[in-house]
Amino acid sequence: MNGAGIGNMTRLERGHVTLSDVARACHLSVSTVSIVLSEAPLSRHVAEATRQRIRVMAERLGYHPDVHARSLRRRRTQTIGVLAFDMSDPFCIPVVHGIEETLQAAKYFSLQVNAQTQRMLFDRYLRMLLERRAEGVIVIASWVFEETNLLADIEKNNVPVVIVGRDLTARRITSVLVDNHAGGALAMRHLLDLGHRRIAVIRGPEEMFDSEPRWQGIRDAACAAGIQIDPRLTFQLPNQVNPRSGFEGGLRFAKDMLASGVPFTGVLAFDDLTALGVVRGLSEAGLHVPGDCSVLGFDDILSAAISTPGITTIHQPLHEMGTLAAQRLLETLDHKGESRAPKARLHRLGPELVVRTSSAPPIPETEFKSQRSPVRVDK
Amino acid sequence: MNGAGIGNMTRLERGHVTLSDVARACHLSVSTVSIVLSEAPLSRHVAEATRQRIRVMAERLGYHPDVHARSLRRRRTQTIGVLAFDMSDPFCIPVVHGIEETLQAAKYFSLQVNAQTQRMLFDRYLRMLLERRAEGVIVIASWVFEETNLLADIEKNNVPVVIVGRDLTARRITSVLVDNHAGGALAMRHLLDLGHRRIAVIRGPEEMFDSEPRWQGIRDAACAAGIQIDPRLTFQLPNQVNPRSGFEGGLRFAKDMLASGVPFTGVLAFDDLTALGVVRGLSEAGLHVPGDCSVLGFDDILSAAISTPGITTIHQPLHEMGTLAAQRLLETLDHKGESRAPKARLHRLGPELVVRTSSAPPIPETEFKSQRSPVRVDK
DNA sequence: TGTTGATGTTCAAACGTTTGAATGGTATAT
DNA sequence: ATATACCATTCAAACGTTTGAACATCAACA
Secondary structure, three states, rough: HHHHHHHHHHHHHHOOOOOOHHHHHOOHHHHHHHHHHHOOOHHHHOHHHHHHHHHHHHHHHHOOOOOHHHHHHHOOOOEEEEEEEEOOHHHHHHHHHHHHHHHOOOOOOEEEEEOOOOOOOOHHHHHHHHHOOOEEEEEEOOOOOOOOOOOHHHOOOOEEEEEEOOOOOHEEEEEEEEEEHHHHHHHHHHHHHHHHOOOOEEOOOOOOHHHHHHHHHHHHHHHHHOOOHHHEEEEOOOOOOOOOOOHHHHHHHHHHHHHHOOOOOOOOOOHHHHHHHHHHHHHOOOOOOOOOOEEEEEEEOHHHOOOOOOOOEOOOOHHHHHHHHHHHHHHHHOOOOOOOOOOOOEEEEEEEEEEEOOOOOOOOOOOOOOOOOOOOOOO | OOHHHHHHHHHHHOOOOHHHHHHHHOOOOOOHHHHOOOOOOOHHHHHHHHHHHHOOOOOOOOOOOHHHHHHHHHHHOOEEEEEEOOOOOHHHHHHHHHHHHHHOOOEEEEEEEEEEOOOHHHHHHHHHHHHHOEEEEEEEOOOOOOOOOHHHHHHHHEEEEEEEEEHHEEEEEEEEOOOOOOOOOOHHHHHHOOOOOEEEEOOOOOOOOOHHHHHHHHHHHHOOOOOOOOOHHEEEEOOOOOOOOOHHHHHHHHHHHHHHHHOOOEEEOOOOOHHHHHHHHHOOOOOOOOOEEEEOEOOOOOHHHHOOOOOOOOOOOOHHHHHHHHHHHHHHHOOOOOOOOOEEEEEEEEEEOOOOOOOOOOOOOHOOOOOOHHHHHHH
């Protein structure tokens, strides 16, 4: 039998092995082959011998069903778009993992695109997801995420959306995010518990959603402990799209606060990158972490764990957030027929304190001494 | 005109706005609308007024062409599959960026999938790329990449492949990678130039492609300088799929080498994660980098740049590697018709030394003293 | 008067798959 | 004998798009 030969010829002409190639090689109709290979209900009625024959031949020819043809006919793509604002942000990776895991289990495919912090790309990719007929979209808004009315276009084609990292319930979009207020409070309480009283705070950029609630949490925790935060020790990162700018910001502010002469024994940085910048700044001035000053981050990215000292930080349940976002989206998809729209829900997940070695009790006598000569080196 | 109304009704029934919705709303045939919206050559012959009318209506209804139908008909998907062995490896991100950039310019779409170091997923995703009719595939083999015969299946469907991070030219696959030998030599020469003589080396896992050439480069550089590498100061990371295991390995080996009592003033780590592990290990023993010991990494990932001290490392031109891989693939695609296969090429890109603060000249009197009590703490 | 050549639009087939309905069987029950 | 049920397979239409060929209209030229 030269079935394989036929298949080869056809492949050369057409580029891909199709159902009809397999059918021809088996001397059967396209229908039968389709029914068997796609394991349709009808395939129960196909003789086992025939099924075997078809499967073997498909394998031999290297047949792979064409998703485009299938989607067209089935009117379902089994695809969810995942639009990350910046995939290189360490924040994204675990979220995406969580999403992938959940979607995979539900036999969905996740189509990931990366806007690289560019508004233009964001729009283009959103359009692309629509064109590829994603059945739903998850947006990961790790960094600044400006309003885009393309989200409206998405709803015009009634494609449900879930957003991670930002509260858009006001726009009737289900949102999944960490409880920033609780996280901020957790961080502040940790420093207070260690005995710190003079604490510097580096707030996130004004445009960034997380900034305000974290700062609120920090203030509330301070307030509850009857502590004032010295306004001379609060700073705010500038609005910048580049997520790495946090490092430079932390570095600069650390030097600023040392130069100001205002004493402090601990720093609450907006995120881990900022914290690492602070560590660098202090270190360049000859100070040690945590000996001379404790530093806390937020997010729990890889770099925080593997730097020395390890950065004490607030862990975001990123994986879980991804999982949850995917689950909610799948549920919405399930209830697609029922016209009463399942209302947008807000999921705020609890953060966790991860204690590493960048935090320690303040050394009593140095508490008001941190303006000692910054050039002094300890050896 | 209640065109919009019709569109809405149809959308509710069918889920998506199609060409025929637009056509009906414009009182034109599907063909005309298609010709105009896809800017086919024939559209020159369509009256400008008509074109406007069509475009406006398409916009109003929120029409987006169905990629599946289009691909099916055009027999081209304009899609390149990008299969990363582990997207969470910091190595991948810049490579993917480079790829995306190049493909975008060529109006191609990059379909990214992430095998998460799991062989099973690798196979599944490769199949998926075939089913989605990717016209070519770029494999990013950052970490251990076992042979898979699915690559053969890919060629069976004559989909060209380019691999990044590994030399598979022996299998007739165009390969793009950093010149590991040169990189290893560069690192060694840097330490030698600084005056180091007793240098520990942590080699990569045996199964990993980069390990051997880097080690060769290191030895050749040492040899050229007439220096012997003490076998008691060479270590090898175990075979592990988890890329993060490099950190633990570095940590452990640092302690081992201190415990062994064999003096050393510098460490060449296999990669940045390993280097960071070494820094941690030395630090836990009370030693300072670079004061007591210099540490070099390889790769130049984010964590190396933002940790303190910054890790001196060998930079891989990852972005460029991505760009190059994409370019080669596109070229192959262009010459698809011509049956003489453009033979597989090997591209070895030059690495660069990035000097940060983890390396410094050895302090003469401590050169043979590093076996001083490892428990001593400097403060 | 017929030919050529634009211009503006439509026809109809095709891409590869799925699937409800239909086909022709054979065996069992009425 | 006819009806019923099941088995194994095929028909044919449809999904949304593209595109070579065709059509109709009008103008200008031989």
